[in-house]
Amino acid sequence: MPTVAFQGARGAFSEQASKQLLGDDLDLKPREKFIEVFEALKSGDVAYAVVPIENTLHGSVHENYDHLLNYRLPIVAETRARIVHNLIGRPEAEYAGIRRALSHPVALNQCLEFFKANSDVVAEPHYDTGGSVKTVMEQTDPSIAAIASAAAAELYGGKILKPSIEDDPENFTRFFLLASTAPEPPLDGTNCKTSIVFTTSNTPGSLFKCMSAFALRDISVAKIESRPLRGRPWEYLFYLDFHGSPGELRVQNAMGHLGEMTEVLAVLGCYPQAA
Amino acid sequence: MPTVAFQGARGAFSEQASKQLLGDDLDLKPREKFIEVFEALKSGDVAYAVVPIENTLHGSVHENYDHLLNYRLPIVAETRARIVHNLIGRPEAEYAGIRRALSHPVALNQCLEFFKANSDVVAEPHYDTGGSVKTVMEQTDPSIAAIASAAAAELYGGKILKPSIEDDPENFTRFFLLASTAPEPPLDGTNCKTSIVFTTSNTPGSLFKCMSAFALRDISVAKIESRPLRGRPWEYLFYLDFHGSPGELRVQNAMGHLGEMTEVLAVLGCYPQAA
Numbered sequence: 198m199p200t201v202a203f204q205g206a207r208g209a210f211s212e213q214a215s216k217q218l219l220g221d222d223l224d225l226k227p228r229e230k231f232i233e234v235f236e237a238l239k240s241g242d243v244a245y246a247v248v249p250i251e252n253t254l255h256g257s258v259h260e261n262y263d264h265l266l267n268y269r270l271p272i273v274a275e276t277r278a279r280i281v282h283n284l285i286g287r288p289e290a291e292y293a294g295i296r297r298a299l300s301h302p303v304a305l306n307q308c309l310e311f312f313k314a315n316s317d318v319v320a321e322p323h324y325d326t327g328g329s330v331k332t333v334m335e336q337t338d339p340s341i342a343a344i345a346s347a348a349a350a351e352l353y354g355g356k357i358l359k360p361s362i363e364d365d366p367e368n369f370t371r372f373f374l375l376a377s378t379a380p381e382p383p384l385d386g387t388n389c390k391t392s393i394v395f396t397t398s399n400t401p402g403s404l405f406k407c408m409s410a411f412a413l414r415d416i417s418v419a420k421i422e423s424r425p426l427r428g429r430p431w432e433y434l435f436y437l438d439f440h441g442s443p444g445e446l447r448v449q450n451a452m453g454h455l456g457e458m459t460e461v462l463a464v465l466g467c468y469p470q471a472a
Numbered sequence: 473m474p475t476v477a478f479q480g481a482r483g484a485f486s487e488q489a490s491k492q493l494l495g496d497d498l499d500l501k502p503r504e505k506f507i508e509v510f511e512a513l514k515s516g517d518v519a520y521a522v523v524p525i526e527n528t529l530h531g532s533v534h535e536n537y538d539h540l541l542n543y544r545l546p547i548v549a550e551t552r553a554r555i556v557h558n559l560i561g562r563p564e565a566e567y568a569g570i571r572r573a574l575s576h577p578v579a580l581n582q583c584l585e586f587f588k589a590n591s592d593v594v595a596e597p598h599y600d601t602g603g604s605v606k607t608v609m610e611q612t613d614p615s616i617a618a619i620a621s622a623a624a625a626e627l628y629g630g631k632i633l634k635p636s637i638e639d640d641p642e643n644f645t646r647f648f649l650l651a652s653t654a655p656e657p658p659l660d661g662t663n664c665k666t667s668i669v670f671t672t673s674n675t676p677g678s679l680f681k682c683m684s685a686f687a688l689r690d691i692s693v694a695k696i697e698s699r700p701l702r703g704r705p706w707e708y709l710f711y712l713d714f715h716g717s718p719g720e721l722r723v724q725n726a727m728g729h730l731g732e733m734t735e736v737l738a739v740l741g742c743y744p745q746a747a
Contacts, residue, residue, distance in 0.1 A: 230584060256531025256697075302576055302599055309505060322597045324577055404696065405680070405687035412680035421679065422531075422697045 201245040202226040202237035208327025208349030210278055214372035215247045216348070217276045235264045238375055246270065246375040252280075253369045257422055261373075262436055265465050266394050271379035272466025275390070280368040282308055282344050285330050285355040290339040292358040297321055299329040300344035308344060311362040318342075330355045373466070382467040386442030390419060391467045393452075395459040396426065396434050403458065404435070410454040411439055414447045434461075442467050475499040476520040477512035483602025483624030485553055489647035490522045491623070492551045510539045513650055521545065521650040527555075528644045532697055536648075537711055540740050541669050546654035547741025550665070555643040557583055557619050560605050560630040565614040567633040572596055574604040575619035583619060586637040593617075605630045648741070657742040661717030665694060666742045668727075670734040671701065671709050678733065679710070685729040686714055689722045709736075717742050 199219050203211035206227055215223060226243050228234045238246040248264075251257040265272070282304050286295060297319050298305075298312075305312075305320045312320050323329040329343035330353045342358060343349070350357050373392075383389060397403045404423070411418055420438040441448045443464055456462050474494050478486035481502055490498060501518050503509045513521040523539075526532045540547070557579050561570060572594050573580075573587075580587075580595045587595050598604040604618035605628045617633060618624075625632050648667075658664060672678045679698070686693055695713040716723045718739055731737050 251531065254533075254535050256526065256534055258529075259531055260529050302597070303578065305599075320599075322577070322599045324580075324595075324597045401690045401692040402687040404693055405683045408680045408683055412677040415676045417676040418679055418698075420698050420700075423693075423695050425695075 198222055198224045199245055200224040200226055200243040201247055202228050202234045202243040203247045204228055204231050204234050206325050206327045208330060208346060208352045209325065210280055210346055210370060211247050211249060211372065212327075213346055213348045214249075214276055214278045214370070215245075217278060218247060218274055218372070218374045219245065231260055231264060235268045235270065238270050238377060239268055241377070244376065247372050248375065249370045250373050251371045253367055254365065257436065259424060262394065262424075265373075266461075266463055269463065270375045270377060272373045272392055272468050273376045273379060274374040274468045275371060275471045276374070277369050277371050277471055279366075280363065280370055281346065281361050282326075282363040283347055283350060283357045284311070284342050284359040284362055285333065285345055285350045286342040286358045287333060287339050288354065288356050290342065290356060290358060294340050295342045295358065296340040298342045298344055299323040299332060301326045301329070304344050307363045307365065307368065310364045327352070374468075375466075379466060382442045382444035384442070384444040386440070386445045386448060388470050389440070389442040389467055390438050390470045391441055391443060391448065392436070392438045392465040394434060394436055394461070394463050394465060395455065396432055396461040397459050398432055406458050407435070407455055410451045410458075413454075414451050416441050416447065416451055440470070473497050473499045474520055475501055475518040476522055477501040477503050477509045477518040478522045479503055479506050479509050481600050481602045483605060483621060483627045484600065485555055485621060485645060486522050486524060486647065487602075488621055488623045489524075489551055489553045489645070490520075492553060493522060493549050493647070493649045494520065506535055506539060510543045510545065513545050513652060514543055516652070519651065522647050523650065524645045525648050526646045528642055529640065532711065534699060537669065537699075540648075541738055544738065545650045545652060547648045547667055547743050548651045548654060549649035549743045550646060550746045551649070552644050552646050552746055554641075555638065555645055556621065556636050557601075557638040558622055558625060558632045559586070559617050559634040559637055560608065560620055560625045561617040561633045562608060562614050563629065563631050565617065565631060565633060569615050570617045570633065571615040573617045573619055574598040574607060576601045576604070579619050582638045582640065582643065585639045602627070649743075650741075654741060657717045657719035659717070659719040661715070661720045661723060663745050664715070664717040664742055665713050665745045666716055666718060666723065667711070667713045667740040669709060669711055669736070669738045669740060670730065671707060671736040672734050673707055681733050682710070682730055685726045685733075688729075689726050691716050691722065691726055715745070
């Protein structure tokens with residue numbers, strides 16, 4: 198049974214992503230902080246780590262890009278999880294009887310329309326989404342519900358009273374699966390993506406020159422994001438994903454070309470493109 | 473006294489940013505949702521709106537970019553606010569006597585080192601950072617503290633028992649000031665930034681061609697970020713900030729050139745570059 202570390206409590210969306218990536222039969226090792234997830238993999242405590250890297254509402258998780266650059270633990274797969282918030286009660290609870298709903302304030306804030314339409318239900322902040330289901334199940338009052346994932350309902354034996362109560366259904370998070378070593382990159386890069394990080398000085402045209410390493414070789418860029426380096430006002434860190442594999446000669450040539458123009462250049466991993 | 477809408481409760485970091493942008497003498501109009509902030513400005517209820525656009529830990533706030541594109545309310549200024557979490561008690565409270573600390577779970581999670589070093593202080597989730605100070609001040613127990621901004625301490629009359637207890641001091645949020653109309657863009661673009669949004673089809677090299685509109689005119693790009701358009705798998709939205717003003721001929725030429733290659737192209741605003 199593979200061991201996998203993730204940030205958060207049992208029933209968190211990172212647990213759902215872990216199952217999408219590795220199947221249901223897992224030895225789950227929840228950690229409090231992202232850096233502890235990376236440490237767990239580096240030290241050999243776990244075989245895999247799963248970390249969120251970007252969300253359709255909130256953007257990239259810069260902290261995890263920093264850890265990817267510092268730890269150099271390779272990305273071996275990606276997945277997308279839809280963030281669905283469900284109203285979850287005790288097994289005997291009825292939807293009409295709910296008067297209090299517990300969850301993480303970020304989740305509560307993503308369900309404002311639900312609370313407007315159900316003004317007799319009071320939103321109550323809780324430490325995390327999964328933990329709010331645990332709290333509901335530990336009590337006896339069937340008028341108390343939690344807002345959390347379907348996985349959290351299943352984990353703690355709660356009943357989904359109303360599925361998908363989030364305001365914006367276009368709420369997805371992209372996760373990376375990390376391992377301690379990477380397989381050899383495929384020679385055929387079709388349906389592969391590669392993630393890299395590089396820094397460049399901000400002279401006019403420097404990014405344009407960096408992009409030429411890909412454009413001149415017809416390599417398609419799937420993501421690009423600049424991030425200012427604090428304390429170094431004219432330098433930038435770039436995250437870039439492209440379609441292809443470091444096993445391809447054209448990609449090796451592009452990396453060589455890019456390396457001429459960058460101070461830091463790191464390949465974070467090559468992995469099958471998620472559907 | 474200028475009226476300004478922002479998302480969150482009184483004492484939120486958006487209030488701090490509003491004061492940085494417009495001075496201390498403001499008629500503050502807090503709103504629950506970002507879209508309500510944009511609506512308040514569009515309908516003329518307020519003269520200004522202040523919205524967070526990116527954070528050094530959490531990346532870009534895509535929702536607000538969407539609203540900027542849909543509402544076309546111009547950006548007229550930018551600012552950066554450092555996110556500092558302070559331990560705030562009642563006026564008679566002492567640091568050594570604190571046993572419970574209330575705050576938004578995101579703030580609590582950014583102060584994990586504080587709670588590790590002070591294991592006799594219990595972290596308790598609350599609906600928001602500013603509101604946690606209000607709650608502390610409404611009680612009589614001097615062993616209860618809140619974790620929030622210095623502005624929230626001042627607003628509710630709390631005492632800062634320990635400043636800056638956040639784990640990562642490199643936590644900054646960038647805010648935009650929006651108005652209903654924009655001044656004429658300056659003819660001299662020195663120390664100006666301009667924010668644009670555009671979409672392009674993801675054929676290899678399409679972004680490279682878009683970047684050429686800037687590189688060929690020696691216009692320096694300060695930020696670039698791609699965002700996949702959901703439901704249109706091969707199309708991307710780009711956020712781009714550059715140094716310069718639409719009052720400059722070279723910028724007008726670049727926009728004309730870029731317009732040849734993009735489906736949607738919107739100038740979100742031109743504003744003085746923040747220090």
